[in-house]
Amino acid sequence: MSLGIAGMGWVTPLGSDLTGVWDRLLMGETASAQSISSPLGRAYHVLPVPAEAAARAPAHPRLRRSSAISRFAVVAGLAALEDANLKLDAETAARTALIFAVSNGGVIYTKRFYHEIVESGARAASPLLFPETVFNAPASHLAAILGINGASYTLVGDGAVGILALKMAEDLMASEALDHCLVVGAEEADWLLCDAYRKWRLLRSAPPIQPFQRPPRGTILSEGAGAILLSRNGDIRLEKIAGGTNFRRQSEAGDALGNIFAELRDGEINLIVASANGTFIDAAEHAAMVRNCPAARVYAMKGALGESVGASALWQTICAAQCLRTQLVPPNLHQIREPAPGVSKEPKSNEQRRRAIVSVCGLNQQVAGLQLATT
Numbered sequence: 001m002s003l004g005i006a007g008m009g010w011v012t013p014l015g016s017d018l019t020g021v022w023d024r025l026l027m028g029e030t031a032s033a034q035s036i037s038s039p040l041g042r043a044y045h046v047l048p049v050p051a052e053a054a055a056r057a058p059a060h061p062r063l064r065r066s067s068a069i070s071r072f073a074v075v076a077g078l079a080a081l082e083d084a085n086l087k088l089d090a091e092t093a094a095r096t097a098l099i100f101a102v103s104n105g106g107v108i109y110t111k112r113f114y115h116e117i118v119e120s121g122a123r124a125a126s127p128l129l130f131p132e133t134v135f136n137a138p139a140s141h142l143a144a145i146l147g148i149n150g151a152s153y154t155l156v157g158d159g160a161v162g163i164l165a166l167k168m169a170e171d172l173m174a175s176e177a178l179d180h181c182l183v184v185g186a187e188e189a190d191w192l193l194c195d196a197y198r199k200w201r202l203l204r205s206a207p208p209i210q211p212f213q214r215p216p217r218g219t220i221l222s223e224g225a226g227a228i229l230l231s232r233n234g235d236i237r238l239e240k241i242a243g244g245t246n247f248r249r250q251s252e253a254g255d256a257l258g259n260i261f262a263e264l265r266d267g268e269i270n271l272i273v274a275s276a277n278g279t280f281i282d283a284a285e286h287a288a289m290v291r292n293c294p295a296a297r298v299y300a301m302k303g304a305l306g307e308s309v310g311a312s313a314l315w316q317t318i319c320a321a322q323c324l325r326t327q328l329v330p331p332n333l334h335q336i337r338e339p340a341p342g343v344s345k346e347p348k349s350n351e352q353r354r355r356a357i358v359s360v361c362g363l364n365q366q367v368a369g370l371q372l373a374t375t
Contacts, residue, residue, distance in 0.1 A: 004230070004235070004238070005234045005321055006083075006230065008226075009082070010318055011075050013222050013223070014029060016079065026331075031047040036189070038195055044195070045205070046220065046222060048223055057075050060074075069105060070142070072224055072225035076226055077142050080228060081229060084231070096148055098184070099154075099155065099181065100153070102186060103159065103309040103310035104190075139153070139154045159313060161310055161362070162310065162317070163241065164368060165314075166241055170230075173230060180230065185225060185313065187310040187312075189222060189223040197219070197363075204278060212300065212334045221306060224315075226312075236324055238371075240370060241371075243368055244256075244260055244369065246366050246367075257369075261369070263369075264370070266355070269355050271355075272289060272357045273299050273316045273356060273359070274298050274299065275360045276303075278302075281361040285361060296336070301330075313358070324354055355374075356372045357369060357371050
C-alpha cells in the first residue's frame with residue numbers, strides 16, 4: 001500500500017523549525033554538546049534540545065508536569081499537522097490514528113521516581129510524576145491535546161522502532177475509517193542511559209560523532225522528537241516498508257541489512273539516509289550498500305543530530321523526504337565509490353520518479369527500512 005507524507009515536524013538539537021533545521025543541515029552545522037554529570041562520578045556528553053525549541057509547546061493542563069519526552073512529542077506532532085494544513089475538529093480527529101514510538105522513554109522517570117523515594121521517603125514522591133513512568137504517557141498527552149479518542153498505540157523498541165511504527169500506520173490506513181495517521185517518536189537524554197551505553201561500549205566520551213570511521217569510535221546520545229503525518233495523498237510517497245528482523249550477533253548485522261536493501265530496492269536508488277552513528281552499525285550498513293546500491297549517495301544524519309534512538313528513524317525519514325523535495329543533500333556525505341564534498345544536487349535519474357532508502361539498524365539488534373519516492 002502506497003501512502004503519502006502529508007506533513008512533517010521535528011524537535012532536534014538544532015531547533016524545531018522544519019525548514020530552519022534543514023537549512024542548518026545543508027550548511028553543514030552540527031549540534032553543540034553539553035556535559036551532564038551522574039551521581040556515580042562520571043560526566044557524559046549529550047546533544048540536548050535547546051530550551052526555545054521545546055518552548056513551542058502549547059499552554060495546556062496536560063503539560064504542566066509532563067516529561068520532556070511528552071513535550072517534544074507534542075511540539076513535533078502539532079508541527080506535522082500545521083505543515084499539512086490540517087486542523088483536527090471532532091470529525092477529522094475521529095478519522096485520525098496516533099502511533100507513538102519510543103525506546104527508553106519512561107525508564108528515566110521510573111529512575112527519578114525511585115530516587116525521590118530513596119532520598120526523602122515515600123511521602124516525598126509526587127503522585128503526579130508516577131504516570132510519566134508509563135511508556136505510553138506521551139501518546140496519552142498528545143491524543144488528549146489533539147482530541148483523538150480512537151486508535152492510539154505505543155510501540156517500544158530500539159532505533160528501528162520508528163520504522164515499525166510507520167509499518168503499523170500503513171496497516172491501520174488499510175481501513176477506510178481512517179484518513180490520517182500521525183506517527184511520533186521521541187527520546188530524552190539522561191545520565192542513566194549514557195551510563196548504560198558506555199557499559200555496552202557504544203558511547204564516545206566526547207564529540208564529534210564520525211560515521212563510517214574505521215575502527216568505529218562510538219556515538220553521542222541526543223534528544224528530541226520526529227513526527228510524520230501519513231495520508232493517501234502527498235508529493236512524497238512511502239512506497240515500501242521493510243519491517244525487518246533481529247540479528248543475534250553484531251557480525252550478522254550486515255547480512256540482515258542486506259536483506260532489507262534487497263527487499264526495498266526497486267528501480268534506481270538515488271540516495272540512502274543511513275543510521276550510521278559511530279558504532280558497529282556503520283560497517284554493517286557499508287557492507288549492505290556495497291552489495292546492493294553501490295552507486296547511491298549516502299547521507300549519515302546522526303553526525304549532525306546525534307543518536308536519539310526512538311526519534312532517529314523518523315528524523316532520517318524526514319531528511320530523506322526533504323532531500324527528495326529540495327533535490328539537495330547536506331554536505332557530510334559518504335560516497336561508497338568516491339567522495340563528493342559540499343552541498344550538492346542529487347544525481348539526475350533516467351526515470352521521472354526519484355527514490356531514497358532509509359536504512360535503520362538499532363543498537364539492540366533490529367533492522368528495518370523504507371523507500372520513499374517523488375510522485
